[in-house]
Amino acid sequence: MAAVTTTPRQKVSWGTANFVVVALALIPVLWMVSLSFKTPAAILDPSYLPKQWTWSNYSQILSTSQFIRPLVNSIGIGLISTLVAVVLASMAAYAVARLRFPGKGLLIGMALLIAVFPQIALITPMFSIERALGLFNTWAGLIIPYVAFGLPLGIYILSAFFREIPWELEKAAKMDGATPFQAFMKVIAPLAAPGMVTTAILVFLACWNDFLFAISFTSTTSSRTAPASIAYFSGSSQFTVPTGPIAAAAVVITIPIIIFVLFFQRRIVAGLTSGAVKG
């Protein structure tokens, strides 16, 4: 027991360290929230809280298609990418976990390679490819790379989940008269649901937060996502920076993420650790 008791001194030092880390992470966010409620004139005002609270930044961004349309794009592209990635990752992970086939090691290695490859290095060739294929500035032009980069993570998480499901359940389903597809849909998939939810959350977060692909492969609001659209906000004149609207837009795209994380926090941790231990 002695090993786990903490001395008051340890408590103080750990507490301080934790406080510093949390403060470093949260102060910019709080500053951004504060900015989003300030009037344009008060943006350079050094006070922490707005002296005069205003919703004008929010009403400004939410009244133009400059931001609403990218928001719709973000949601649509994020959901489709997530769905496709989870379905494909489930099938691939099931094969990886259950079957022995030639080139399995290679497949897993390639998936890992995609995950660790620096994305910035791929922008130029992918830009050329998308231009040539007519995918530039379309939803598909973003969905395809998002799925590609979401798959390795999904395969890793899900194959760890599938490995934990006893194979005998599948045999039992076969004996009960299920086709392989029925066995997967009715027995295996429901049991791997936590893994699928985890994968879905992580893939969606990656799509939602992505800036690099979104800014590179789009040119108009027809397919530009929310984070990229913020970069195109313009001030009232060429010489004013639209700090207030940018802050307001940043708050708007952060809120779903905060809700998501608070809601699924336990799930994400469980999914990641089970993948870490078993995978």
Added chain:
Amino acid sequence: MADIVLDQVTKRFPDGALAVDKISLDIADGEFVILVGPSGCGKSTTLNMIAGLEDITEGELRIGGQVVNNKSPKDRDIAMVFQSYALYPHMTVRENMGFALKLAKTPQATIDEKVNEAARILDLTQHLDRKPANLSGGQRQRVAMGRAIVRDPSAFLMDEPLSNLDAKLRVQTRTEVSRLQRRLGTTMVYVTHDQTEAMTLGDRVAVMRSGQLQQFATPKELYDRPDNLFVAGFMGSPAMNFLPGTVEEGHLRTPLGDLPISGQLRQELERAGAPRDLIVGIRPENFEDALLVSADARPNGITFRATVDVLESLGSDVYVHFAKELERGVDSAELRELAQDSGRANADGGDEIVARLDAETRVREGDDVELWADARSMHVFDPATGKNLALGANPDTPVEAAAPAADWPAAPSGPATSAGSPADSPDLPAQ
């Protein structure tokens, strides 16, 4: 209802390992057949091939007269109970039991009726809406059985269904399985590594070793007339005792004493071209405290002296362990495998003999006592092939045991006061 015929069925895994080697079984309709053997003997693989979960490399499998080698499990109309039960954790007991019927698109009313009926038989009615995680081991086992019953299949396959239960529940469930099979009258193939289950449950038992069928017979036949050393050593608990024996001058010399060889046994031995050195097998219950053997029964066996090493009293019986100095150990691949399977470190630790005596006996630990062994029930095996050489002679008249001890010409141990001579007599090895 269907018969199951395995004709020279062979399973070879992709890595070349031969799991099942040309096994042929003819399982009649409604018969309860047990596949038994130590782990790795191929019994589960055989069951999986019948189920359709493993491909058959060679040979033919017929269920109800139809060749089903290439049919998928769902087209074979058989149900299986798994060792781990393999209940679907996300479904209630009711859904688990009705799953197969639902897949077969049976009307919901029929499903309910069949599930309720099976639940009633298995005493699961009050648990129908619970999830498997909330059930005890015994209840889960019954759900697994229920899942098989509701389908009303032509055959049941069971893969060690009782091995996850504790000892008491296992005995209880064993009886239930037996009763259930009688009641349903469905063909059942049951895999176990426990010879007690095999003895008590099966109409017929197939003993397997390293992918090969050793013997397929009724439990009684296996016990009384084992084909070879492996079957003899595997069936029965405590196991049969094996002693070295040597044919010498018309006698079979064993550490317990000399046995005359009957004309019939001699013929058998000659026909088999048996070597001089043999292995003699004798079951624990064929021993008795010499004081409890009536005078007219005594000549049917040999009497010898031994020092009781350990005594275990079970109330109804007394098990006595004693050691005998052996000139040479008994050595055969089969016995080594059996010893390995039962976890004995010393493979040829055959010098300890177990005898089951009547509870009346006054024998105590450490005593030097006179024991009697029934020569009529002894088995003689060829150490090289493991074959039982005394099958023609056993169990009726293995030896002309009626011969009085004094007439044994080869016994050099001085004045023969009682039947046989103590094995530790210094004279014995002198010949």
